[in-house]
Amino acid sequence: MTELRIGIIGAGGIAQSRHIPTLLKLNEQVIIEAVYDVNQAAAAAAAGRFNIPKIMNSHQELFAEVDAVVICTPNKFHSEIAIAALQAGVHVLCEKPMALTSQESEAMIQASKSSGKVLSIGFHYRFMKESIAAKKAVEAGDIGNPLVVRVKALRRRKVPGWGVFTNKDLQGGGSLIDYGCHLLDLSLWLIGNPAPTEVTGTTYNALSKVPGQVNQWGTFNHDTFNVDDHVTGYIKFENGTSLLLETSWSNNIKEDVIEEVSISGDMGGLEVFPFSLNYAKHGMLFNSEAAWLPGEEDPSLPQAQNFIDACLGRAEQIVKPEEALQVTQIIEAIYESSESGQAVSIQSEKERVN
Structure with a gap:
């Protein structure tokens, strides 16, 4: 089965309690290739705990190693990092909320459309x-x-x-x-x-x-x-x-x-x-x-599965960015x-x- 190489950006609580453990359950379809956090100690701790092979020095460096990223940073950085990832040709699953403002959210949508890459938001309910x-x-x-x-x-x-x-x-x-x-x-x-x-x-x-x-x-x-x-x-x-x-x-x-x-x-x-x-x-x-x-x-599992399937062209994404913009x-x-x-x-x- 095709493997999707995924990177984690932000190694805090939501990454370690939800996204990383969930992706590990889907290890026949994905591999967590790398992790990046501005706090390098946090990145190293997550890498050690979950056997993630690479710790990157920047999110730009991480983009070159992966097909998709999960963004788990504070809300202020969602838009900036998501747009950079999409422009680098990388699919994005961004934790909720989509961004701080409608303007930032609309810029994310435009970057997704221009790149042809998946942009989904973590509304797991x-x-x-x-x-x-x-x-x-x-x-x-x-x-x-x-x-x-x-x-x-x-x-x-x-x-x-x-x-x-x-x-x-x-x-x-x-x-x-x-x-x-x-x-x-x-x-x-x-x-x-x-x-x-x-x-x-x-x-x-x-x-x-x-x-x-x-x-x-x-x-x-x-x-x-x-x-x-x-x-x-x-x-x-x-x-x-x-x-x-x-x-x-x-x-x-x-x-x-x-x-x-x-x-x-x-x-x-x-x-x-x-x-x-x-x-x-x-x-x-x-x-x-x-x-x-x-x-x-656990809704985290079908959420991750839908994101993977959407990235691989096997399914329509359930959380569309235009809907997240409304929120x-x-x-x-x-x-x-x-x-x-x-x-x-x-x-x-x-x-x-x-």
């Missing part, structure tokens, strides 16, 4: 069994036309106290751009990625600014904390659908985690986690839960709306061209 079941149900018309989408991505006192998650300059934001983006992307994909037209949002970081807060995921400096830990948003789409979003690292909720995507259509509705269809028939109301769902328990547009608009106190309009591609 699309590859969950429940998500795939929900996509099938929506496409089959089981809920009719989607009208209202409700999204919750909430954690109870779980600000990531490691890495650069609370560094606005490097990450661009907090709970929304890091965590809420996953379920936002999933919900957009499920309803067919209609074009967003107007966004209203509010961001908070009051809780994390209070000294001595309980936090389950390590410690952080409340004095320098300058990213969002709680966000609400309301999005309108050109087809009339609306979406209500709430995401938080630090919610005061009873549950440890709440992850919900609920879609109400004109013929029925569905819940994604756990998957259920809700509809009326024969004068009765039904809630239909699946007794069994096919697919992998960036909405996140950007939520932050802008919160700062201005006003709703933000999003122009369609046709409007921007004209």
Whole structure:
């Protein structure tokens, strides 16, 4: 079977906990050829732990050794490195979010089109069994036309106290751009990625600014904390659908985690986690839960497999960069709306061209 030579750029937690172990499970199809990190000690540690043969001195040097890269750097560097890789003729799987801004995201898309190389973004929630079941149900018309989408991505006192998650300059934001983006992307994909037209949002970081807060995921400096830990948003789409979003690292909720995507259509509705269809028939109301769902328990595996297949021309990529751009547009608009106190309009591609 054809082997794809892959390089890892950024040897931190997400590379070592998700991407590298997953690719090693697919070792008949890929080989991890090299790793690069600005922290050479981190690169060396990852290479030693996973028997990666080469440690490179720059990402440009790495491009000459591989067919594809997985970018696991802080968000600030996603666009720069992805564009350089694509221009060097290398396929790219970039961790979410796509980039800090719509402009950066659009430049990545243009580089992909010009090079003819695959650009995919690591929105792995699309590859969950429940998500795939929900996509099938929506496409089959089981809920009719989607009208209202409700999204919750909430954690109870779980600000990531490691890495650069609370560094606005490097990450661009907090709970929304890091965590809420996953379920936002999933919900957009499920309803067919209609074009967003107007966004209203509010961001908070009051809780994390209070000294001595309980936090389950390590410690952080409340004095320098300058990213969002709680966000609400309301999005309108050109087809009339609306979406209500709430995401938080630090919610005061009873549950440890709440992850919900609920879609109400004109013929029925569905819940994604756990998957259920809700509809009326024969004068009765039904809630239909699946007794069994096919697919992998770990969505990282089908995500990596789809990227490999897309690079080798065997499959269409499931996460298209134009769809990931929509997520960036909405996140950007939520932050802008919160700062201005006003709703933000999003122009369609046709409007921007004209």
